[in-house]
Amino acid sequence: xxxxxxxxxxxxxxxxxxVMTIVIIGILGVGISGFVGRTTQGMIDIAERxxxxxxxxxxxEKTSRELRSALPNSIRLNAGSTxxxxxxxxxxxxxxxxxxxxxxxNFEVVPFSNYAAADVNALTDxxxxxxxxxxxxxxxxxxxxxxxSGLITSQATGATLNAQRLNLASNHQFLSDSPLNRLYVVQxxxxxCFSGGFLYRYSGYGYFTTFPSGASLANQVVIGSRxxxxxxxxxxxxxxxxxxxxxxxxxxxxxxxxxSIEQEVQIRNVP
Numbered sequence: 001x002x003x004x005x006x007x008x009x010x011x012x013x014x015x016x017x018x019v020m021t022i023v024i025i026g027i028l029g030v031g032i033s034g035f036v037g038r039t040t041q042g043m044i045d046i047a048e049r050x051x052x053x054x055x056x057x058x059x060x061e062k063t064s065r066e067l068r069s070a071l072p073n074s075i076r077l078n079a080g081s082t083x084x085x086x087x088x089x090x091x092x093x094x095x096x097x098x099x100x101x102x103x104x105x106n107f108e109v110v111p112f113s114n115y116a117a118a119d120v121n122a123l124t125d126x127x128x129x130x131x132x133x134x135x136x137x138x139x140x141x142x143x144x145x146x147x148x149s150g151l152i153t154s155q156a157t158g159a160t161l162n163a164q165r166l167n168l169a170s171n172h173q174f175l176s177d178s179p180l181n182r183l184y185v186v187q188x189x190x191x192x193c194f195s196g197g198f199l200y201r202y203s204g205y206g207y208f209t210t211f212p213s214g215a216s217l218a219n220q221v222v223i224g225s226r227x228x229x230x231x232x233x234x235x236x237x238x239x240x241x242x243x244x245x246x247x248x249x250x251x252x253x254x255x256x257x258x259x260s261i262e263q264e265v266q267i268r269n270v271p
Contacts, residue, residue, distance in 0.1 A: 094109065
C-alpha cells in the first residue's frame, strides 16, 4: 500500500512585495521623522519665546519699579535718549516745619510709615522739599539754599507730641514751602542705559550738573542682554495726568528675529 502526498508550494515575498514594503516603511519613516522634527522644533520655539519673555519681563519690571519711585521732576535723558537718570525717593511724609527763612540743621516731621531711625543711611540720605522743577536738582555741589539738603545724620523723637525730628549734618535752607507740606527722603541718582546690546544700571556716582558718562560712572550692573536697540522718552506731567517714561527696545532671538517691546511707566507729579 502506497501513501500519497501533495507537495505544497513554498511561500515567501516576491520582489514586488519586498519593494512595496520598503517603500511603505520609507514613507512611514519620513512621516514619523517629520512629526518628531516639527515637535522638537516646536519645543525649541516655545523655549526661545519663554526666554525672550523672561528677558523682557526682567528689564521692564526692574526698571519700572525703580522709576516709579523717582523724585518728582527729577527725570532727565541724555542727548541720544539711550539713558535715563533720576533721583530715587525712598520715603516721604509731611513736615511740621522746615527751615525756609533761615538755615537750620533739624526740623520736625510726621512719623514715616516706612523709614525708621535704623533705616537712616548717613552716607546717602538727604531731604528734598518741593522739587517743582529739575533746575538745581543735579548741581554737582548741591546749593544752599536749595531743594535738596545735606546728609541726614539721624532720626529721633521730636519735641511735639508724636512727631519725629530729622537731624542734618549741616545747616540747610530750603527754597520754598511745599503747598502740601510734603518732603521726600532721597538718595544718590541712578541711571539706566542701553548700550552695546545690554541694559546697564549705574549707581553711587553722585550728583553731576551735566549728564554723567564714561569714567564718572560707577557700580555698573547688567539688567538685560540680547537687546538690539533701546531708547527712553519722557513726557512731562500735566494737571490731568502723570508724567510718563516710555521704554522702547528690541530683543534679538537666536534666529535673529527682533521682538519689539514698549513699556510705559507713570511718574508721580505731586512735589
